Amino acid sequence: MPEILSQEEIDALLNNIDKEEVLEEEQEESSEGLVEPKKVSLYDFKRPDKVSKEQIRAIKNLHDKFSRNYSSRLSAFLRSIVEIDVVSVDQMTYAEFVLSLSNNVSFNVVSLAPLDGNGVFSLEPEIGFALVDRLLGGMGEPVNLSRPFTDIEQSILLDVVKQAMEEMKVAWEPIMNISFDVIGQESSPNVVQIVAPSEIVVLVVFEVKLGESSGIINWCLPVIVLEPVLNKIGTHDILARSKKVTENRTEDIARTIKNVKVHVDFRLGSKLVKVKDFLNLKENDVIILETRIDDKLPAYVNGVKKYMVELGKRDINKAVKIAQIIT
Numbered sequence: 217m218p219e220i221l222s223q224e225e226i227d228a229l230l231n232n233i234d235k236e237e238v239l240e241e242e243q244e245e246s247s248e249g250l251v252e253p254k255k256v257s258l259y260d261f262k263r264p265d266k267v268s269k270e271q272i273r274a275i276k277n278l279h280d281k282f283s284r285n286y287s288s289r290l291s292a293f294l295r296s297i298v299e300i301d302v303v304s305v306d307q308m309t310y311a312e313f314v315l316s317l318s319n320n321v322s323f324n325v326v327s328l329a330p331l332d333g334n335g336v337f338s339l340e341p342e343i344g345f346a347l348v349d350r351l352l353g354g355m356g357e358p359v360n361l362s363r364p365f366t367d368i369e370q371s372i373l374l375d376v377v378k379q380a381m382e383e384m385k386v387a388w389e390p391i392m393n394i395s396f397d398v399i400g401q402e403s404s405p406n407v408v409q410i411v412a413p414s415e416i417v418v419l420v421v422f423e424v425k426l427g428e429s430s431g432i433i434n435w436c437l438p439v440i441v442l443e444p445v446l447n448k449i450g451t452h453d454i455l456a457r458s459k460k461v462t463e464n465r466t467e468d469i470a471r472t473i474k475n476v477k478v479h480v481d482f483r484l485g486s487k488l489v490k491v492k493d494f495l496n497l498k499e500n501d502v503i504i505l506e507t508r509i510d511d512k513l514p515a516y517v518n519g520v521k522k523y524m525v526e527l528g529k530r531d532i533n534k535a536v537k538i539a540q541i542i543t
Contacts, residue, residue, distance in 0.1 A: 266416050266439045267307050271449045276305045278449075279420050279435070282387035286380055293379065294350050299425040303432075306421075311413035313436050317405045320364040324377050325400035325408055331392075333441030334399070334410045336434070337377055341365075343424045343431025348372050356427045364403035374398065392445050411438045418442065482515050482525060482536055512539050 267275075279302050287300040313336075317323075322339040339347070341361045348369050350356035365373070381396035388394050402408050411417070420435040439446070485507030507513070515523035515536065525536035 267418060267446065271446060272305050272307070272418075274449050275418060275420065276302055278387055278391070279305070279422075282383055283422060285386065286383040289379055289383060290376070293376075294347070294356070294426070296350060296356060296427060300433075301423050303421040303423045304419075306419050307416055307439065308419060309413060310409075310411050310415050310417050310436075310438065313417055313419055313434070314405045314413075317434065319405075320361070320403060321405055322365050322370060322373050322377075323402040323405050323408065324374075324398050325402075325410060326381060327395070327397045327399045328437075328441055329395045329397070331394065331441050331444060333438055335396075335438070335441070336408075336410060336436040337380060337398075338405070338434045338436070339373060339377075340432045340434075342429065343426065343433065344369075344373060346426050346429035346431065347376055350426065351375075356429055370401045370403065374401065391448050410436075411440060415440055478518050480515060480517050482513055482527075484513060484527075485511075 283300040283302055287298050290298045290300070317338060318340055320341045322341075322344045324337045324339075326335045326337050328335055344365060345359060345361060346356045348365075349359065351372050377398055381398065384396045385394060388396075400408060416439045418437045418439060420437070422433040422435065424431055424433055442449075485505030487503055487505050489503070512524040513527055513536070514521050515525050515538075517523075522542055523538050524540035524542065526539050528535050528537055
């Protein structure tokens with residue numbers, strides 16, 4: 217016969233079951249508390265990041281070099297202290313870049329040959345009018361910022377922009393030999409559209425300080441134009457290429473020096489004479505030198521004694537034979 221449980225045994229079993237369920241729930245809660253929540257990164261499919269953080273960092277370092285060189289050059293050109301610093305390097309759509317500009321901006325379209333496309337170098341009115349004032353003999357103070365730049369003022373600023381592009385070419389040489397040429401100037405950013413509004417661009421923002429005035433210069437580079445060189449843009453790449461460029465320049469300098477002409481002269485000898493004897497010299501007088509016929513003569517290169525030579529002749533010309541090299 218099967219064993220029949222008493223009421224007390226049944227109650228004991230039910231109590232144990234309840235305790236086990238409570239214990240399992242507590243263990244589940246404790247285990248859930250130990251699991252770290254998953255980190256979720258927001259990604260906007262309408263605005264994909266086409267330039268990596270490393271490339272953005274490398275572009276900033278590259279334009280830091282440009283800003284230092286350009287500030288020195290602009291200071292000498294304006295005869296006034298100019299400070300230029302990189303404020304930010306961001307990527308955005310071309311439409312957002314145009315919306316961020318002032319209405320009366322100096323908008324310069326720059327070709328990026330041999331790359332297939334153009335960039336934009338724009339000067340905000342605060343610094344643009346200050347540069348015009350300084351170039352026309354003023355103290356560099358902006359006036360009447362509410363109006364657009366005239367054609368004459370744009371022509372005056374063109375010299376400043378061309379100098380910037382020359383320094384930009386030097387800064388980009390470790391990456392690629394690009395000819396930055398200004399091909400157009402406008403006073404409104406809405407007139408020219410270098411790429412589609414939805415295209416991603418890299419925007420480098422410079423802060424320029426001229427005396428008491430300060431303003432912003434924007435340097436816009438479309439990513440679709442930079443794609444052929446994006447893989448070359450990297451911190452390690454730039455350092456390696458800079459070293460290679462330095463080595464090439466050293467070879468170029470050495471090659472150029474080899475073609476430089478130097479003055480070589482050979483001195484037969486010397487003789488001390490009195491002033492009265494010197495004044496009485498006339499034709500056919502003979503001066504006996506302190507050098508003997510079989511003595512070696514010194515040869516000088518640009519005034520520096522470099523060789524000892526023996527005097528002779530070759531055909532109908534006098535000649536010397538190098539007998540010793542002086543180190």
